[in-house]
Amino acid sequence: xxxxxxxxxxxxxxxxxxxxxxxxxxxxxxxxxxxxxxxxxxxxxxxxxxxxxxxxxxxxxxxxxxxxxxxxxxxxxxxxxxxxxxxxxxxxxxxxxxxxxxxxxxxxxxxxxxxxxxxxxxxxxxxxxxxxxxxxxxxxxxxxxxxxxxxxxxxxxxxxxxxxxxxxxxxxxxxxxxxxxxxxxxxxxxxxxxxxxxxxxxxxxxxxxxxxxxxxxxxxxxxxxxxxxxxxxxxxxxxxxxxxxxxxxxxxxxxxxxxxxxxxxxxxxxxxxxxxxxxxxxxxxxxxxxxxxxxxxxxxxxxxxxxxxxxxxxxxxxxxxxxxxxxxxxxxxxxxxxxxxxxxxxxxxxxxxxxxxxxxxxxxxxxxxxxxxxxxx
Amino acid sequence: xxxxxxxxxxxxxxxxxxxxxxxxxxxxxxxxxxxxxxxxxxxxxxxxxxxxxxxxxxxxxxxxxxxxxxxxxxxxxxxxxxxxxxxxxxxxxxxxxxxxxxxxxxxxxxxxxxxxxxxxxxxxxxxxxxxxxxxxxxxxxxxxxxxxxxxxxxxxxxxxxxxxxxxxxxxxxxxxxxxxxxxxxxxxxxxxxxxxxxxxxxxxxxxxxxxxxxxxxxxxxxxxxxxxxxxxxxxxxxxxxxxxxxxxxxxxxxxxxxxxxxxxxxxxxxxxxxxxxxxxxxxxxxxxxxxxxxxxxxxxxxxxxxxxxxxxxxxxxxxxxxxxxxxxxxxxxxxxxxxxxxxxxxxxxxxxxxxxxxxxxxxxxxxxxxxxxxxxx
Numbered sequence: 148x149x150x151x152x153x154x155x156x157x158x159x160x161x162x163x164x165x166x167x168x169x170x171x172x173x174x175x176x177x178x179x180x181x182x183x184x185x186x187x188x189x190x191x192x193x194x195x196x197x198x199x200x201x202x203x204x205x206x207x208x209x210x211x212x213x214x215x216x217x218x219x220x221x222x223x224x225x226x227x228x229x230x231x232x233x234x235x236x237x238x239x240x241x242x243x244x245x246x247x248x249x250x251x252x253x254x255x256x257x258x259x260x261x262x263x264x265x266x267x268x269x270x271x272x273x274x275x276x277x278x279x280x281x282x283x284x285x286x287x288x289x290x291x292x293x294x295x296x297x298x299x300x301x302x303x304x305x306x307x308x309x310x311x312x313x314x315x316x317x318x319x320x321x322x323x324x325x326x327x328x329x330x331x332x333x334x335x336x337x338x339x340x341x342x343x344x345x346x347x348x349x350x351x352x353x354x355x356x357x358x359x360x361x362x363x364x365x366x367x368x369x370x371x372x373x374x375x376x377x378x379x380x381x382x383x384x385x386x387x388x389x390x391x392x393x394x395x396x397x398x399x400x401x402x403x404x405x406x407x408x409x410x411x412x413x414x415x416x417x418x419x420x421x422x423x424x425x426x427x428x429x430x431x432x433x434x435x436x437x438x439x440x441x442x443x444x445x446x447x448x449x450x451x452x453x454x455x456x457x458x459x460x461x462x463x464x465x466x467x468x469x470x471x472x473x474x475x476x477x478x479x480x481x482x483x484x485x486x487x488x489x490x491x492x493x494x495x496x497x498x499x500x501x502x503x504x505x506x507x508x509x510x511x512x513x514x515x516x517x518x519x520x521x522x523x524x
Numbered sequence: 525x526x527x528x529x530x531x532x533x534x535x536x537x538x539x540x541x542x543x544x545x546x547x548x549x550x551x552x553x554x555x556x557x558x559x560x561x562x563x564x565x566x567x568x569x570x571x572x573x574x575x576x577x578x579x580x581x582x583x584x585x586x587x588x589x590x591x592x593x594x595x596x597x598x599x600x601x602x603x604x605x606x607x608x609x610x611x612x613x614x615x616x617x618x619x620x621x622x623x624x625x626x627x628x629x630x631x632x633x634x635x636x637x638x639x640x641x642x643x644x645x646x647x648x649x650x651x652x653x654x655x656x657x658x659x660x661x662x663x664x665x666x667x668x669x670x671x672x673x674x675x676x677x678x679x680x681x682x683x684x685x686x687x688x689x690x691x692x693x694x695x696x697x698x699x700x701x702x703x704x705x706x707x708x709x710x711x712x713x714x715x716x717x718x719x720x721x722x723x724x725x726x727x728x729x730x731x732x733x734x735x736x737x738x739x740x741x742x743x744x745x746x747x748x749x750x751x752x753x754x755x756x757x758x759x760x761x762x763x764x765x766x767x768x769x770x771x772x773x774x775x776x777x778x779x780x781x782x783x784x785x786x787x788x789x790x791x792x793x794x795x796x797x798x799x800x801x802x803x804x805x806x807x808x809x810x811x812x813x814x815x816x817x818x819x820x821x822x823x824x825x826x827x828x829x830x831x832x833x834x835x836x837x838x839x840x841x842x843x844x845x846x847x848x849x850x851x852x853x854x855x856x857x858x859x860x861x862x863x864x865x866x867x868x869x870x871x872x873x874x875x876x877x878x879x880x881x882x883x884x885x886x887x888x889x890x891x892x893x894x895x896x897x898x899x900x901x
Binding site for chain 2: 194195198215216217218219220223237238239240241242243260261262263264267282293294295296297298299301302305415417418419420421422423424430432434438442445468470471472473474475476477480492493506507508509510511512513514515516517518
């Protein structure tokens with residue numbers, strides 16, 4: 148899965164230490180696939196997945212819009228050339244002074260999930276458009292979301308009504324089906340709830356315009372996942388089912404699915420050892436771990452494909468761990484990882500599918516190790 | 525628990541955004557308490573707990589030695605004025621080129637837990653002193669360690685013999701009883717294993733000199749913990765029990781117990797909301813969370829004391845969460861946290877006991893939020 152461009156970069160530049168290399172050609176291809184799969188929807192790239200300036204510039208040039216989690220991310224999108232109209236302040240948890248600042252930058256689309264947040268926006272960004280996030284059950288997601296974001300549909304009606312009363316534009320409803328979602332009907336369940344909110348507010352004379360269908364589109368790690376096209380067809384069928392010939396404006400917020408498979412982490416085996424002579428399992432320690440790139444192995448949630456130069460040889464299960472003095476810095480232990488018997492200290496490994504949620508998740512300097520370096524090519 | 529110096533700093537300087545303030549007077553007091561409690565032991569401060577230059581300089585001036593996890597941490601200790609003799613390269617997982625570099629810096633004490641690491645040190649730091657880490661069961665620790673570090677005592681004999689054969693100085697044995705350890709007999713169990721390794725090698729003519737008793741000494745969070753003095757007495761009793769009148773050189777590596785209670789995080793309530801009208805629990809969202817300072821709330825392992833200006837009022841259980849768009853960024857949910865009913869958006873909170881494992885654990889820029897700022901006073 149490592150592209151020829153990434154292989155060429157590694158052999159030509161021989162970067163020192165662990166690093167991520169992102170291939171912009173793959174990012175472009177992923178973006179165009181989404182555009183083709185959901186031609187009626189605007190794409191708001193979730194900046195948090197990977198905010199590298201080169202990625203934001205490319206996506207801006209392709210016509211993407213952006214989902215920002217903070218004022219810093221809004222500024223990154225603006226610096227990449229996106230206009231304020233193309234940026235959504237998508238975090239439901241915002242300081243009032245950050246809303247006010249975003250308002251001065253021209254941002255006019257905001258996420259909410261409670262009346263308290265609506266009141267902040269009414270004060271700090273008068274007249275803005277707001278969409279209310281509703282809770283979904285997250286079934287079928289590899290990383291189901293907690294109840295941290297969203298409210299029940301009944302409350303969303305109250306929240307949007309309040310926005311309308313306070314002079315904001317009650318603009319729509321959003322949901323998130325959970326990260327790495329592979330159940331196609333997760334979107335269908337959520338859309339039926341969204342349609343209910345639309346109907347109830349319409350009876351009160353408030354016409355919502357937008358369905359924000361969030362992210363959750365999977366990247367391919369070890370298991371096969373449905374393509375963007377398959378998602379597009381399923382989602383469009385559900386939209387027709389619930390909205391008939393009055394399908395509202397829709398947006399999607401892919402992050403992982405745009406950059407995940409575009410990146411490869413190059414790492415080195417620091418140590419291979421056993422804990423006792425009669426141990427039947429080897430520990431393999433890498434120079435990347437939970438604190439400098441592989442945070443998403445937490446709970447062994449994401450199983451990245453790993454490539455070695457010995458992959459044709461006999462394999463055995465290994466425990467895979469990072470380089471820090473922290474005993475929690477172990478990537479795969481409950482389900483050990485098959486690696487070649489001939490793997491030795493100093494060997495280089497390529498960890499695939501690491502373009503999303505790696506660089507920014509890295510700690511500042513835990514144990515003195517520097518954050519994950521990144522090269523976007 | 526917030527010191528007057530910290531209160532004065534906050535009211536005088538009014539720093540913007542979330543931040544950690546560390547009171548060096550408390551660091552000094554903790555260090556002197558350990559010195560008094562274990563007068564026979566050298567103290568190697570675990571730099572990873574908090575590597576702020578002001579802390580390292582103070583500890584250097586008090587006579588502390590340092591446990592470093594990486595070349596970067598070794599350099600920090602040297603820059604703080606410590607001589608190479610006072611620095612241990614305490615990570616069992618080291619690149620050979622990092623060992624070679626440490627050797628050029630004059631570092632002569634290294635941790636190992638397998639023959640493979642011994643061989644690297646023999647090549648890269650000939651003649652160095654090595655101590656072998658053994659596994660302990662971690663019972664009684666709030667954060668028990670995994671099997672990531674150490675080997676069984678039988679293997680430690682082989683590892684140290686190999687070091688001796690390769691011209692290194694087989695210098696001692698180390699262990700770690702697990703973080704935030706409150707069972708005093710955890711040290712006793714480990715020391716009985718250490719004594720066994722000493723005896724077996726002595727029979728082969730190899731005289732070990734050092735017992736590295738690691739860290740694990742607790743900081744006080746919500747629960748009371750034994751004092752350094754109580755630990756000192758228990759540990760000295762065990763040393764006498766196993767080594768009689770031939771007690772070897774001993775070192776301890778406190779980190780959390782030196783800086784934990786010296787720091788306070790000042791944070792702000794960003795949002796308080798419910799998910800449904802009939803919800804009986806409020807969500808309280810702060811501007812710090814798992815990704816910018818409170819990583820150790822993972823699994824709700826550490827329960828920090830939180831101070832508000834309404835603490836005399838009626839309290840109710842709340843779910844406490846951080847500011848990012850990540851649904852894993854929730855601190856206390858399984859066991860909700862008692863907070864005042866009168867708490868409102870914009871209120872400031874003080875999170876106590878946050879001097880250790882907060883700043884460096886913070887992510888580089890997840891969701892665009894900057895790492896935790898720190899003021900050492």
